[in-house]
Amino acid sequence: MQTFSGVGVAPGRVLGPVRQMPKPVQEPHANVNIPADVTVESQAARVKDAAKAVQSELRARAxxxxxxxxxxxxAxxxxxxxxxxxxxxxKLLKPETPGGARTAERAVWEAAATVADTLKxxxxxxxxxxxxxxxVRARIVSELRGLPAPGIPASEEPFILAAEDLAPADTATLDPAKVIALITSGGGPQSHTAILARALGLPAVVAAPGVDDIDDGVEVYVDGAAGTITTDPSEELRIAAKAWATQASTLAAFTGDNTLADGYRVPLLANVGTGADAVKAADAGAEGVGLLRTEFCFLDRDTEPTVEEQITAYGAVFAAFPGKKVVVRTLDAGADKPLPFLTNADEPNPALGVRGYRTDLTSPGVLERQLQAIAEAEAAHEAEVWVMAPMISTAEEAARFAELCAGAGLKTPGVMVEVPSAALTAETVLGRVSFASLGTNDLTQYAMAADRQLGPLATLNDPWQPAVLKLVKLTADGAATAAGASGQPKPVGVCGEAAADPALAAVLIGLGVATLSMSPRALASVAAVLKTITLAQAQQLAGLALAAPSAAAARSAVREQLPVLNELGL
Amino acid sequence: MSERTATIASRVGLHARPAAIFAEAAGELDLEVTIARQGEPADEAMDAASILSLMSLGAAQGDVVVLRAEGTGADEALDKLVKILETDHDAE
Known part of the structure; x- marks a missing residue:
C-alpha cells in the first residue's frame, strides 16, 4: 500500500484502475546520423503512412x-x-537539403513548425x-515512434485519469462516462483540471507528486476531499468507496430555498455560460444565476457578435429564471480568454494587461453595445437582471460603469472584486454601485502574486489563505458601511470556485457574504453542510479561519468544527 | 493550362469550414490544382488540396483568387471548384 497526498479539489471516494495521460511529445533530436542503408524513399513512406494513420484515427473520432x-x-x-x-x-529527408538529411520524426517536426510560424x-x-x-505534429511523431497518441487514452472500462496536468483542449474531449476521477501531479486548486472536475462532479486531487508515475492498470482509491490516492486499497477503503456511491445519490438533490440551521437565508446561485447551462442549473435547484459568463457567446468569434445575436444569447438564460435574479458579467476577455477583436496577444504579462472592463479603454463601443443588448433582452423576459463589470480596480471605474448602465436603462449596476485594490477600497467602490461579487480565483492569484495555472504555487494559490479571507472581510465590511451611508442594501456575493467548497462556503457567510454562486454540481453538497450550522456558528468559523497562520491551518481548524463533512465524505 | 478566377464568398474568408470543403474537393481530383491570389506569379501558386496552404493564403471575403490546372477534365474540375469558392458556406 502506497499513499500519495495532494490537494483535494472535488469530493468523492472512488476505486478504479489508473490510466496515464501520455506525456507531452518530446522534440526529436536534430543532427542525428542516419545509417547509410536507410533510404529517403523508405523514410518518406514512413512519414506518409504515419500521416495517413493519424488522419484515419481523427476521421474515426470525427x-x-x-x-x-x-x-x-x-479539419x-x-x-x-x-x-x-x-x-x-x-524535402527535409533528402541529403542535399540545407543542414543535411533529417530523420522522419525531425522532418515532420520542422515542417510543421514552419507552417505554425506562418499561421502565427x-x-x-x-x-x-x-x-x-x-x-497534428505531436500525433504524427508519436505514430512514427510507436507511442500512444497524445490526448486522453481510449478505454473500454471506466478509469481514473492520471496526468501531470490537463490542458483546456484535453478537458474538451474528456468523457465523464469513462473517466471516474482525476489525479494530477501538477496543477493547483484553480487549474483547469480542478475547474473541470467540479463542473463534471468528478472526484479530483491535484498537486500530488508521483501520481503521474503510477503504472497503467494499477487499482487505486481516490479521496477527493482528503486529497489522497492509495494503491492496494484495504477492505476499509473499499467499504468507504461503496458508501460514497450511495451517499452521492442522496446528495444529488437540492430543491432551492437554501437556509442555515437558524433559518437565515443564503440564496445559492449558479455560474452559467449559455442558455443550455441555465436550463440545467434551474433543474439542479439553483435560485438564480450569480455569474453569467457572457464571453462564452463571444469565444471562437473573430468579429464582435451583433446586438441581435447577443439579445438572443442572453434571453435564453433569462428565460430559464423568470422572476429570479440573473447577474450578468460583461465581457471578460484577455489573459487566458483572448478574443481576436478585443485583446492583444502580444502583451508580456496578460494577467496584468488590458483585460475585463479595461478592454473598454482600447476598444470603446463594445461594452456599450453589450449593455444595450442586455437591456433589450431584459425587457423581453421576466428575470431580475443585475449587471457587473469584471476587473474593476478603482471607484472611478465603478462610477463610470454605473453611468454606462444607467445610460442603457439597466437599474442594478455592480462590480466584480478580483483586484485587491477594489477590496481595499470597497466602501468607496460600493458607494458608486449597487452590489459586488467576489471572484475568488483571480482575487487569490492577485493577492498572492501566484499564477493560477502553476502547480508549484498551488499552496499559495489557495482561497483559504488568510490574506484572501481578510480581503473578503474588507469587502463585506466596506459594503456594509456604504449601505449604512446610502440607506440602500449593498449585497456582496461570491462567484469564484471558493463558494463550491462547503467548508469555505460556511466561512464566507460568516465573513458577511450574502449569496454564493457555483457550478450547479456543487449546490447540493454546499446546501447539505450549510443547513447544519447557524449564522453565529458561521461567524465563529470565520474568526477561526482569519486567525489561522496558514491556509492549511485555516482549513483544518474549520473542518474540525464541521463533523458533517466527514459523514458526507465532503 | 486552364485558368479561372473566383471571388471568395464566405464571410470568414477561405479558412475554417469553407477551406476544409474546398481542400477536400480539390484532393479528390486526379489533377493537380493550384491556387494563388490574383496578380501573383503562377509559379508561386500553392497546392489547392492543402488546407494549410489555403489558410496561409489568408484570402478574405471578396478577395479574388486564380485557380489553375492542366490535363483532361481540367475545365470541368475548375468550374466545380469555383462554385465552391463562390458559395457562402457560413450562410448555409
Missing amino acids: ATASGEGKEVLE TALMAADPMLIKSAV SLGGYMAERVADVLD
Missing part, C-alpha cells in the same frame, strides 16, 4: 463526435495528411489554428 467538435476534428484530420506538410517534410504571423483566426497544427 464520425462519433457532433456539432462544432466534429468540424474541428474533420484537423485534413491537416494530418496535408500534401504541403508532407511535401515539405519529405497571420494573426487572428489563423494564429489560433497553430495549436491544431502542433497537435
Whole structure:
C-alpha cells in the first residue's frame, strides 16, 4: 500500500484502475546520423503512412463526435495528411537539403513548425489554428515512434485519469462516462483540471507528486476531499468507496430555498455560460444565476457578435429564471480568454494587461453595445437582471460603469472584486454601485502574486489563505458601511470556485457574504453542510479561519468544527 | 493550362469550414490544382488540396483568387471548384 497526498479539489471516494495521460511529445533530436542503408524513399513512406494513420484515427473520432467538435476534428484530420506538410517534410529527408538529411520524426517536426510560424504571423483566426497544427505534429511523431497518441487514452472500462496536468483542449474531449476521477501531479486548486472536475462532479486531487508515475492498470482509491490516492486499497477503503456511491445519490438533490440551521437565508446561485447551462442549473435547484459568463457567446468569434445575436444569447438564460435574479458579467476577455477583436496577444504579462472592463479603454463601443443588448433582452423576459463589470480596480471605474448602465436603462449596476485594490477600497467602490461579487480565483492569484495555472504555487494559490479571507472581510465590511451611508442594501456575493467548497462556503457567510454562486454540481453538497450550522456558528468559523497562520491551518481548524463533512465524505 | 478566377464568398474568408470543403474537393481530383491570389506569379501558386496552404493564403471575403490546372477534365474540375469558392458556406 502506497499513499500519495495532494490537494483535494472535488469530493468523492472512488476505486478504479489508473490510466496515464501520455506525456507531452518530446522534440526529436536534430543532427542525428542516419545509417547509410536507410533510404529517403523508405523514410518518406514512413512519414506518409504515419500521416495517413493519424488522419484515419481523427476521421474515426470525427464520425462519433457532433456539432462544432466534429468540424474541428474533420479539419484537423485534413491537416494530418496535408500534401504541403508532407511535401515539405519529405524535402527535409533528402541529403542535399540545407543542414543535411533529417530523420522522419525531425522532418515532420520542422515542417510543421514552419507552417505554425506562418499561421502565427497571420494573426487572428489563423494564429489560433497553430495549436491544431502542433497537435497534428505531436500525433504524427508519436505514430512514427510507436507511442500512444497524445490526448486522453481510449478505454473500454471506466478509469481514473492520471496526468501531470490537463490542458483546456484535453478537458474538451474528456468523457465523464469513462473517466471516474482525476489525479494530477501538477496543477493547483484553480487549474483547469480542478475547474473541470467540479463542473463534471468528478472526484479530483491535484498537486500530488508521483501520481503521474503510477503504472497503467494499477487499482487505486481516490479521496477527493482528503486529497489522497492509495494503491492496494484495504477492505476499509473499499467499504468507504461503496458508501460514497450511495451517499452521492442522496446528495444529488437540492430543491432551492437554501437556509442555515437558524433559518437565515443564503440564496445559492449558479455560474452559467449559455442558455443550455441555465436550463440545467434551474433543474439542479439553483435560485438564480450569480455569474453569467457572457464571453462564452463571444469565444471562437473573430468579429464582435451583433446586438441581435447577443439579445438572443442572453434571453435564453433569462428565460430559464423568470422572476429570479440573473447577474450578468460583461465581457471578460484577455489573459487566458483572448478574443481576436478585443485583446492583444502580444502583451508580456496578460494577467496584468488590458483585460475585463479595461478592454473598454482600447476598444470603446463594445461594452456599450453589450449593455444595450442586455437591456433589450431584459425587457423581453421576466428575470431580475443585475449587471457587473469584471476587473474593476478603482471607484472611478465603478462610477463610470454605473453611468454606462444607467445610460442603457439597466437599474442594478455592480462590480466584480478580483483586484485587491477594489477590496481595499470597497466602501468607496460600493458607494458608486449597487452590489459586488467576489471572484475568488483571480482575487487569490492577485493577492498572492501566484499564477493560477502553476502547480508549484498551488499552496499559495489557495482561497483559504488568510490574506484572501481578510480581503473578503474588507469587502463585506466596506459594503456594509456604504449601505449604512446610502440607506440602500449593498449585497456582496461570491462567484469564484471558493463558494463550491462547503467548508469555505460556511466561512464566507460568516465573513458577511450574502449569496454564493457555483457550478450547479456543487449546490447540493454546499446546501447539505450549510443547513447544519447557524449564522453565529458561521461567524465563529470565520474568526477561526482569519486567525489561522496558514491556509492549511485555516482549513483544518474549520473542518474540525464541521463533523458533517466527514459523514458526507465532503 | 486552364485558368479561372473566383471571388471568395464566405464571410470568414477561405479558412475554417469553407477551406476544409474546398481542400477536400480539390484532393479528390486526379489533377493537380493550384491556387494563388490574383496578380501573383503562377509559379508561386500553392497546392489547392492543402488546407494549410489555403489558410496561409489568408484570402478574405471578396478577395479574388486564380485557380489553375492542366490535363483532361481540367475545365470541368475548375468550374466545380469555383462554385465552391463562390458559395457562402457560413450562410448555409
